[in-house]
Amino acid sequence: MYVLELGGQDDAFARREAASAASAVDVLAPGLATARGISDRVRHLAFAHRACALLGTSDPNIESAATLLSAATIDREGSVAVRAVDVRASTGVDTQQAERTLGGVLTDRGFAVDLDNPDHVLYAYFSDPAGDEEGGTGKRCCALGWLAAESVRDFGDRQPTDRPFFQPGSMDPLEARALVNIAGAGPDATILDPMCGTGGLLLEAGLVGADVVGGDAQKKMVSGTHENLTYALDGSGHPDRDAYPEPGEWEVFRSDASALPVADDAVDAAVFDAPYGRQSRIEGELAPLVAGALGEANRVARRCVLVADRDWRDAGTSAGWTVTDYFRRRVHRSLVRHVHVLE
Structure with a gap:
């Protein structure tokens, strides 16, 4: 399963486009969607910025995200970096603190952190319909996922x-x-x-x-x-x-x-x-x-x-x-x- 970081303000339109490059695209939260599988065409989507292999979801706060990451099975080796996103500023989460906390969890689990050239990048997406001025639908959550593909932004x-x-x-x-x-x-x-x-x-x-x-x-x-x-x-x-x-x-x-x-x-x-x-x-x-x-x-x-x-x-x-x-x-x-x- 994958989490897609959508662009623009029209999630339904973005999901419809994403369906051309991914299978079983569905609502997750404002600015986010899930997909069962992705193809190389994800790199050329207009209204999806990234696709990440979904690690899991939790409540949209740092403590819950850290608990999820601590318990998750991680079948990766090498250096890591964490990128936190407060989707459409809908949760008010301190993204820098989220990156430090989740990076600390990964360090405790034996991973080396490399912010410049990591082998793997973990994205933490915090989203809440109640705080989304664009009226996005879905649930309030934090979605953690390992970066799988980014779209060309030219x-x-x-x-x-x-x-x-x-x-x-x-x-x-x-x-x-x-x-x-x-x-x-x-x-x-x-x-x-x-x-x-x-x-x-x-x-x-x-x-x-x-x-x-x-x-x-x-x-x-x-x-x-x-x-x-x-x-x-x-x-x-x-x-x-x-x-x-x-x-x-x-x-x-x-x-x-x-x-x-x-x-x-x-x-x-x-x-x-x-x-x-x-x-x-x-x-x-x-x-x-x-x-x-x-x-x-x-x-x-x-x-x-x-x-x-x-x-x-x-x-x-x-x-x-x-x-x-x-x-x-x-x-x-x-x-x-x-x-x-x-x-």
């Missing part, structure tokens, strides 16, 4: 404005990564974005190893996406080739999202950010456009992740999809993204 260094082709309103890489992960992006998967815009979703899917296919009705968007994918996947804009799998193959074409030049069942998933009515010059045609894109996505893919500025669940159902998850994600005061996961 999103702040990769802004849409850094790409060769940029348009206002481009989705940030953190959100885009989460969406393509939910869609199932990874090696041996093919991901389609039928409204690719500047290519941000395709870029993130390609970085984690998926083959990507993109279409857009506007010639400048097709050309711009081609520039961005060349730069980020094949060129000097790749963030770190040692930290990622080999980028997938990619193709971009000009097309109507409701009449794609793609064979039936040719891709594993479609993911797209539909035009926003307040920004689009095709407000009157938006409903048929989205309905057509959903219908085509159902023809070519087994899963679809639709992002929009409104609720399109009825349109998804009418296009033959089953809505398995739905999230409202606030971007700023005037924009809420509606995320639809369709199977």
Whole structure:
């Protein structure tokens, strides 16, 4: 069993993304989830920072955590370090004192402490729903776990404005990564974005190893996406080739999202950010456009992740999809993204 340290303020969304890289993901406490197993894809999650092999849980205070650690079976050798986290400042625990106390328990059990280059790192997560201002659910607890995997945190260094082709309103890489992960992006998967815009979703899917296919009705968007994918996947804009799998193959074409030049069942998933009515010059045609894109996505893919500025669940159902998850994600005061996961 593993404990996952979630990021952001929407635990349900973070757990849904984590399920693309871990099995049997479930609620533990605010900012924390459990998983039965994890895969290498944990390293490329957007809203999970770490996965730790769960040692056990206790009440969220230092004394209880120390008692748990003293009684736990530890089948490890070498040096150790302890990292304590007061998740969302929900418990008020003194994390430095927690690290000293738990480090002392490990020292008493014969382990050498090495804060700079330890062989093993023990995380102590203290969390309490009563103190979580984000309204997280679960139980109040301290979860102890040995670090098993950390996600690559390079999103702040990769802004849409850094790409060769940029348009206002481009989705940030953190959100885009989460969406393509939910869609199932990874090696041996093919991901389609039928409204690719500047290519941000395709870029993130390609970085984690998926083959990507993109279409857009506007010639400048097709050309711009081609520039961005060349730069980020094949060129000097790749963030770190040692930290990622080999980028997938990619193709971009000009097309109507409701009449794609793609064979039936040719891709594993479609993911797209539909035009926003307040920004689009095709407000009157938006409903048929989205309905057509959903219908085509159902023809070519087994899963679809639709992002929009409104609720399109009825349109998804009418296009033959089953809505398995739905999230409202606030971007700023005037924009809420509606995320639809369709199977």
